[in-house]
Amino acid sequence: MNIALIGSGGREHALCQKIHESKLSKNIICIPGNAGTAKIAKNINLDFLDFKKLLKIIKFNKINLVIVGPEEPLVKGMVDFLTKHKIKVFGPNKYAAKLEGSKAFMKSICKKNKIPTAEFKICKNKKDVNNFLKNSNFPLVVKADGLAAGKGVTICKNKRQILNVSNEIFKGKFKTSKKLILEEFLKGEEASYFLIVDKKSFKFFGSAQDHKRVGEKDVGPNTGGMGAYSPAPIINKKLEEKIIRRIVNPTLLALKKKKKPYTGFLYVGLMIKNNEPYLIEYNVRMGDPECQVIIPRLNTDILKIFNNALENKLNKMNIKWKKLKCMTIVLCSKGYPGKYKKNKKIKYLNKLNYNKASFIFHAGTKFINNELFSNGGRVLNITSTGKIFKIIRKNILKIIRKINWKDGFFRKDIGWRVIQK
Numbered sequence: 001m002n003i004a005l006i007g008s009g010g011r012e013h014a015l016c017q018k019i020h021e022s023k024l025s026k027n028i029i030c031i032p033g034n035a036g037t038a039k040i041a042k043n044i045n046l047d048f049l050d051f052k053k054l055l056k057i058i059k060f061n062k063i064n065l066v067i068v069g070p071e072e073p074l075v076k077g078m079v080d081f082l083t084k085h086k087i088k089v090f091g092p093n094k095y096a097a098k099l100e101g102s103k104a105f106m107k108s109i110c111k112k113n114k115i116p117t118a119e120f121k122i123c124k125n126k127k128d129v130n131n132f133l134k135n136s137n138f139p140l141v142v143k144a145d146g147l148a149a150g151k152g153v154t155i156c157k158n159k160r161q162i163l164n165v166s167n168e169i170f171k172g173k174f175k176t177s178k179k180l181i182l183e184e185f186l187k188g189e190e191a192s193y194f195l196i197v198d199k200k201s202f203k204f205f206g207s208a209q210d211h212k213r214v215g216e217k218d219v220g221p222n223t224g225g226m227g228a229y230s231p232a233p234i235i236n237k238k239l240e241e242k243i244i245r246r247i248v249n250p251t252l253l254a255l256k257k258k259k260k261p262y263t264g265f266l267y268v269g270l271m272i273k274n275n276e277p278y279l280i281e282y283n284v285r286m287g288d289p290e291c292q293v294i295i296p297r298l299n300t301d302i303l304k305i306f307n308n309a310l311e312n313k314l315n316k317m318n319i320k321w322k323k324l325k326c327m328t329i330v331l332c333s334k335g336y337p338g339k340y341k342k343n344k345k346i347k348y349l350n351k352l353n354y355n356k357a358s359f360i361f362h363a364g365t366k367f368i369n370n371e372l373f374s375n376g377g378r379v380l381n382i383t384s385t386g387k388i389f390k391i392i393r394k395n396i397l398k399i400i401r402k403i404n405w406k407d408g409f410f411r412k413d414i415g416w417r418v419i420q421k
Contacts, residue, residue, distance in 0.1 A: 001303060002027045002062050005041070006048050006078070007069025008034050010330070010363035010381040011288035014295040015069060015302070016041055017359070024303040029061055035372055036362025048073055051081045058087055065090065065306065072147060074264075074284050075101035090306050092284050095260040099251070099282040103181045104145050106282055113250040117279045118271075119184040129166050132182045133159060141183040144169050146176025151337060153222055155185060188273035189417070190280070191232040192290050193243055195268070196305060197252065199261040201315040203305075204240075206294035207232040209417070210287065214337055216413045223337045224378055227414030229327040229389060230293040234272050243268060243277045251282070263309060292361050292381045293326040327392045327415055328383040331400060331408045333364070336377035344374040344407040354399055358384040379408060390419050 001024050005016055013036040019025050020040040031054065033043035048054055049072065058066060066082055068074055068091035077094035091097075098105040110117040118141070121132040133140075142165045144152030152174055156162040162182070169180045190212075194205040210228035214220040235243075247268060255262050267283035267290070286294070295302075299320040308317050333340035342364075349360070349372055361383055364376020382399050386392040393415055400410060 001025060001064040003029070003303070004058055004061065004063045004066045005030045005033075005037070005069060006066065006073055008032050008363075009069065009288050010328075010361040010378065011286050011291040012069040013037050013361040013363070014292045014381075015067060015286070017361070018295050018298065018302045019067070022301050022303040024301065024307075027061070029057070029063070031057065034362045034375070035365035035367050036360070038367060048078075049076060051078060054078075055082070055085055055087070058082070064088060065303075065310075067091075067306065068264075069285060071097070071100050071283065071285050075147060088310060090264060090310060092262050092264040093260055095258065096255050096262045097284045099266075100284040101147060101176075102145055103143050103281070104179060107181060109251060109254050110279060113254055115247050115250055115279055116277065118186050121182045122179060123166070123182055124179045125170065126163070126166065129162065129182060133162065136182070136184070139185040141185050142166060142169070143181040143183060144174045144177035145179045145181060146174060148174040148177065149224060151222060151224075152177065186271045186273055186278055186280075188271045188278075189234055191234050191270045191272055192228075192287055193232075193235060193240075193268040193270060194286065194290070194294060195248065195266045196309055196314065196319075197262045197264060197266050198309045198312045198314045199263060200312045202248070202252070202266070203314050203317070203319050205265065205319070206230055206290075206297065206321070207235045208287065208290035208293050209234070210290055211411060211414055216411050217416075221337055223332075225287070225289045225330065226332070226411045227327070227329045228287075228289045228293045229325065229392075229415045229418060230290065230297060231325070233418055239272065239275060239277060243270065247277060247279050288363075289328050289330055289378075289381055292328045292383050296326050296359060296383060296385055297322045297324055322385070324385040325387060325389055325392060326383065326385045327389060327396060328361070328381045329393075329396050329400065329410050329414050330363070330378050331380040331382060331403065331405060331410050332378050333374050333376070334407055334409055340377055341407070342373075342375055343368075344405075346372045346374060346379070346403070346405050348402065348404055349380075352399065352402055357386060358382070358395060358399060360399075374407065379405075389415050393419065
């Protein structure tokens with residue numbers, strides 16, 4: 001099979017690696033890809049949101065299957081466009097992608113279907129915000145309605161902070177959001193639960209816990225994710241049954257009733273409070289960096305899984321997992337998630353020696369004259385598998401010290417909850 005993979009992050013490098021290992025894989029093109037995917041696939045530097053140009057590239061390269069990595073093309077209708085042109089593509093349709101593309105849409109589904117989630121108000125103006133504040137306790141969470149690259153959520157401790165953040169969103173800080181969600185703050189432990197879904201059924205596709213805050217001890221602004229580990233020990237069989245019965249099944253049924261059934265990866269973002277699951281968010285693709293800790297644990301051929309999903313035969317297959325734990329630490333450009341510099345040289349990656357249990361998934365990287373440079377806020381994902389999280393983290397930190405990238409920073413405490421226990 002000839003495969004096209006859309007995206008350029010660590011998630012896409014992890015997916016590309018697994019596709020490369022598949023017996024069904026012949027050629028892979030990554031659009032646009034990064035320095036990591038360049039070693040195992042052909043990178044094509046194209047704006048993938050230009051669907052017509054994308055279609056030409058897909059046809060020219062005789063692509064049999066398109067895998068969409070990031071959320072934006074899904075929310076903008078890439079799957080609908082390619083399907084219309086008879087191209088086989090894995091991911092949800094534009095309507096179903098609103099689960100991530102609009103928090104107001106997701107919250108409305110929760111309300112109609114009694115899905116457990118935080119109390120909320122959809123606000124279109126200052127008046128809506130002030131009305132909700134009258135009967136609320138602090139802290140409160142402000143969420144931009146549309147896509148915001150993991151930076152649209154702020155936990156606010158007082159009214160002034162809420163009004164400041166709200167005004168920024170109303171004034172267009174995030175181009176996709178003209179409204180926002182005000183939400184009660186749920187205190188508990190976050191977990192990410194993943195599924196692969198077809199029109200008839202779904203299969204479990206791993207669990208993980210990530211670290212959103214930029215600073216150690218979970219302080220500072222939210223990021224796209226500073227590190228993650230899998231599996232998430234907090235998710236047990238009893239909790240899993242509640243997640244599926246109370247959250248997943250009602251959501252998928254609501255989409256089927258609209259004749260817009262879901263196909264693709266579904267990321268269920270949860271807050272676990274007193275062993276009860278509450279839905280924080282849906283993502284309509286694999287998480288990043290969660291993908292980088294789930295994919296190395298997968299034992300089944302990933303292209304077989306995609307093919308079965310697109311033929312609505314997931315219920316006939318058994319997805320197998322390695323009995324290993326996995327962790328990743330993200331090496332970021334100094335200044336991230338604020339202003340940071342690009343085009344900073346990364347010297348020592350080629351000279352590194354590490355065993356088969358470790359991987360480096362590239363994110364914001366590129367080659368210039370065969371030399372490696374940074375090209376984003378999150379640059380490298382240093383990932384390792386093993387049996388004990390504490391030892392896995394030690395191995396990762398050793399590799400980061402060897403990389404010795406002076407223009408980067410990382411969190412040394414990834415996995416602190418699970419290691420502390």
